[in-house]
Amino acid sequence: MAYLNPAAGAARQGKQTAAVVNAVAATAIAAAGSTPTKAEYDALLADVNALRTKLNALLAAMRTSGQLAP
Template identity: 75%
Template structure:
């Protein structure tokens, strides 16, 4: 039975993807008033950019590991 063949099983195994660390804690907080300040907006933007970078790194790792299509 082919599925019990350890050599054939090893050949079908995928290669592990590179590790991606967890995203850092958010730095943005709820706006103090009805309209966010520039500092509040900038903190939210920085968090968004950090998460985008983390997601792109994760997708790159998954592609390199053969988990998702390039």
């Protein structure tokens, strides 16, 4: 959808960002006791790292399409 740029007085065409697939389902579960086990912590860490990777891919796609400053 085009919009009017009042400062320049010219119409600009928006660009579409490249597709980034959805994040997979979380693998971490609630801790069984008051202190998480190493396995519970590692599962949460893996989920956070996967989401970080997805977020970085989305930001890179937005920069490539010009929707976000480099």
